[in-house]
Amino acid sequence: MKIGVLVKNVPDTETKIRLTADKQGIETQGVKYVMNTYDEFAVEEALKIRERLQDGTTVTAITLGPERVVETLRTALAMGADEAIHVDDPAFEGGDSLTNARIIARVVEPMGLDLILGGKQGIDYDAAQTCSALAEALGTAQALIAVELKWSEDNQSLEVRRRIEGGDEIVHVKLPAVISCEKGLNEPRYASLPGIMKAKKKEIKKVDLTGVGLDSAEVGASGSATRVVGYSPLSERPECRILEGEPVEIVKELVRALREDAKVL
Amino acid sequence: MTNDILVFAEVREGSFKRINAELVSAASVLVDKLGGVVHIAVLGGAVDGAVEEARSYATGKVYVVKSDVLDSYSTQGFASGLEAVLKECDPAIVLFGATAMGKDLSTRVAARARGSLMTDCTELDVEDGALKAKRPVYSGKAYADVITTKATIKMASLRPNIYPAAQKTGNLADVAEVSLPITLDQIGAMVKEIVVTSAGRKDVTEAEIIVAGGRSLKSEDNFKILEELADVLGASVGASRAAVDAGYAPHSRQVGQTGKVVNPKLYIACGISGAIQHLVGMRTSKVIVAINKDPNAPIFQHANYGIVGDLFEIVPIMTQQFKELLAS
Numbered sequence: 097m098k099i100g101v102l103v104k105n106v107p108d109t110e111t112k113i114r115l116t117a118d119k120q121g122i123e124t125q126g127v128k129y130v131m132n133t134y135d136e137f138a139v140e141e142a143l144k145i146r147e148r149l150q151d152g153t154t155v156t157a158i159t160l161g162p163e164r165v166v167e168t169l170r171t172a173l174a175m176g177a178d179e180a181i182h183v184d185d186p187a188f189e190g191g192d193s194l195t196n197a198r199i200i201a202r203v204v205e206p207m208g209l210d211l212i213l214g215g216k217q218g219i220d221y222d223a224a225q226t227c228s229a230l231a232e233a234l235g236t237a238q239a240l241i242a243v244e245l246k247w248s249e250d251n252q253s254l255e256v257r258r259r260i261e262g263g264d265e266i267v268h269v270k271l272p273a274v275i276s277c278e279k280g281l282n283e284p285r286y287a288s289l290p291g292i293m294k295a296k297k298k299e300i301k302k303v304d305l306t307g308v309g310l311d312s313a314e315v316g317a318s319g320s321a322t323r324v325v326g327y328s329p330l331s332e333r334p335e336c337r338i339l340e341g342e343p344v345e346i347v348k349e350l351v352r353a354l355r356e357d358a359k360v361l
Numbered sequence: 362m363t364n365d366i367l368v369f370a371e372v373r374e375g376s377f378k379r380i381n382a383e384l385v386s387a388a389s390v391l392v393d394k395l396g397g398v399v400h401i402a403v404l405g406g407a408v409d410g411a412v413e414e415a416r417s418y419a420t421g422k423v424y425v426v427k428s429d430v431l432d433s434y435s436t437q438g439f440a441s442g443l444e445a446v447l448k449e450c451d452p453a454i455v456l457f458g459a460t461a462m463g464k465d466l467s468t469r470v471a472a473r474a475r476g477s478l479m480t481d482c483t484e485l486d487v488e489d490g491a492l493k494a495k496r497p498v499y500s501g502k503a504y505a506d507v508i509t510t511k512a513t514i515k516m517a518s519l520r521p522n523i524y525p526a527a528q529k530t531g532n533l534a535d536v537a538e539v540s541l542p543i544t545l546d547q548i549g550a551m552v553k554e555i556v557v558t559s560a561g562r563k564d565v566t567e568a569e570i571i572v573a574g575g576r577s578l579k580s581e582d583n584f585k586i587l588e589e590l591a592d593v594l595g596a597s598v599g600a601s602r603a604a605v606d607a608g609y610a611p612h613s614r615q616v617g618q619t620g621k622v623v624n625p626k627l628y629i630a631c632g633i634s635g636a637i638q639h640l641v642g643m644r645t646s647k648v649i650v651a652i653n654k655d656p657n658a659p660i661f662q663h664a665n666y667g668i669v670g671d672l673f674e675i676v677p678i679m680t681q682q683f684k685e686l687l688a689s
């Protein structure tokens with residue numbers, strides 16, 4: 097089987113997000129970038145499939161972004177991916193998820209992948225669009241927010257358990273397909289030291305605008321149909337009112353306040 | 362292209378979801394500025410009841426794609442049906458709920474139509490022909506203001522519980538039947554079964570009130586005191602990751618970065634410290650109440666009302682008091 101894994105380089109979850117003075121972006125200084133949490137599940141699942149099949153299955157990690165994102169490909173290689181592709185061109189700058197998915201589609205289409213795994217969403221812009229848009233561009237099946245994959249005997253189809261409101265959907269999926277991964281699917285492994293050493297030496301394939309064969313007007317900010325015009329902080333809550341007194345009195349006052357002041361009951 | 366807005370109506374088990382009425386209400390505000398009408402698309406197998414419901418909300422038409430192929434949800438089947446509706450209806454804007462189905466479908470359709478899409482919006486507006494949205498980014502640590510920049514069809518998914526449910530118009534809109542241009546064998550992924558994990562209780566993403574508990578509950582059994590309070594309030598029960606990891610509550614109830622993002626009117630956090638990864642999942646709640654033994658717990662910096670005390674003492678009193686209030 098040929099598996100592709102989409103990995104994205106995003107600010108660490110612990111990062112304090114500070115807006116720039118002009119509110120046009122976030123302060124990038126001091127921000128630690130890591131592999132998107134959900135993409136770790138995708139890499140792990142791909143490696144597990146390869147280990148189970150033992151038939152020469154290959155796992156290729158793919159990322160689109162500027163030079164810094166190569167780190168995430170190294171992480172994927174260190175975890176055990178066979179190959180890595182870095183899709184990068186100055187023209188790609190400022191593209192939204194739908195646009196980036198069209199670029200990624202150009203890269204993976206000639207590879208003839210059976211399965212593409214990605215994350216539920218990028219924890220940077222929380223778009224949750226790339227996997228579905230990629231499936232559309234490739235004309236394949238899709239199953240998003242997967243927490244369990246159960247393979248058929250011939251490995252040509254599978255049942256995906258995906259999270260929905262109040263339960264799970266069991267989706268029957270025929271390959272080729274794009275599947276996005278959710279926490280609970282597996283426990284991502286840590287890269288081993290030899291893995292990290294080996295990953296440092298591995299060649300990373302580069303693909304640029306010419307390589308994807310698109311016009312510069314179709315990619316990046318100019319190709320995108322949405323644009324972020326600014327950021328704003330979360331609205332501040334008024335200072336917390338600590339209720340004091342005997343427990344029964346406190347609760348009575350809370351109930352009154354929720355009904356009469358806050359009007360939520 | 363018309364100045365109309367099309368609302369994709371989510372139908373589950375034949376019933377018209379509340380989010381649909383919220384979308385109609387968001388759409389009404391926008392069409393007032395655009396000068397169009399609000400159409401509703403209903404897709405599925407057995408959807409007659411939902412179609413009737415949709416007719417009482419639409420100021421334009423109700424587009425219906427009814428087919429056995431759509432008995433179960435499939436991205437490709439529904440995308441194909443909705444694409445056919447778009448051809449008939451030619452709206453300027455299409456709205457979806459930011460639900461599992463809405464997010465799954467909207468992206469596929471937006472990509473196919475070469476349109477624009479903004480997911481998980483908390484505010485929508487139109488200006489100079491562009492659709493403007495506010496949407497949380499960086500796991501809810503900030504908002505981004507996003508606009509559409511092209512003349513192509515504009516789509517957005519809207520978080521539940523932001524807009525009030527629309528009032529019915531008092532009329533019944535006309536129905537336009539649209540046929541489905543796809544067959545079963547062209548669909549590569551199809552829902553086979555739905556496993557309900559929170560029977561009888563709303564999912565946290567859909568609830569107007571949430572009672573949530575943390576590690577301090579100490580056992581699955583103790584979560585019952587939260588269930589009792591939730592029953593009185595018609596609320597859903599949420600949990601911190603520490604509580605989920607300890608096995609006190611299922612992951613489907615986890616609120617936060619690696620759980621669900623919720624947006625209720627009232628969030629009652631019981632014995633939850635208020636770690637950043639929990640806060641990002643619930644801090645857009647309209648009113649937050651925190652109960653914690655520790656007066657310095659960070660949750661108090663994000664709550665509207667705080668009670669410093671033992672939840673095992675306070676929660677049962679709350680259950681009692683709310684019961685009395687709601688009975689009166």
Ligand SMILES: Cc1cc2nc3c(=O)[nH]c(=O)nc-3n(C[C@H](O)[C@H](O)[C@H](O)COP(=O)(O)OP(=O)(O)OC[C@H]3O[C@@H](n4cnc5c(N)ncnc54)[C@H](O)[C@@H]3O)c2cc1C
Binds near residue numbers: 575576602635637655
């Ligand atoms: C990558 C990553 C993702 C994460 N994702 C999530 C997520 O999605 N959701 C999430 O919730 N967390 C998440 N976390 C974990 C988060 O950092 C916290 O560890 C977690 O939220 C703590 O849960 P808690 O508040 O229940 O427990 P604790 O932090 O242990 O807090 C327990 C609180 O209960 C109070 N308490 C104890 N006994 C009582 C009592 N009898 N009455 C009243 N108060 C009492 C204590 O004073 C304390 O404040 C994530 C962490 C990481 C690193």
Ligand SMILES: Nc1ncnc2c1ncn2[C@@H]1O[C@H](COP(=O)(O)O)[C@@H](O)[C@H]1O
Binds near residue numbers: 135158161221225227
């Ligand atoms: N620039 C990118 N390069 C590679 N994969 C990406 C990129 N952007 C998004 N993805 C993949 O798509 C998933 C969803 O991302 P998003 O649509 O940005 O929320 C991520 O978890 C990744 O697996």
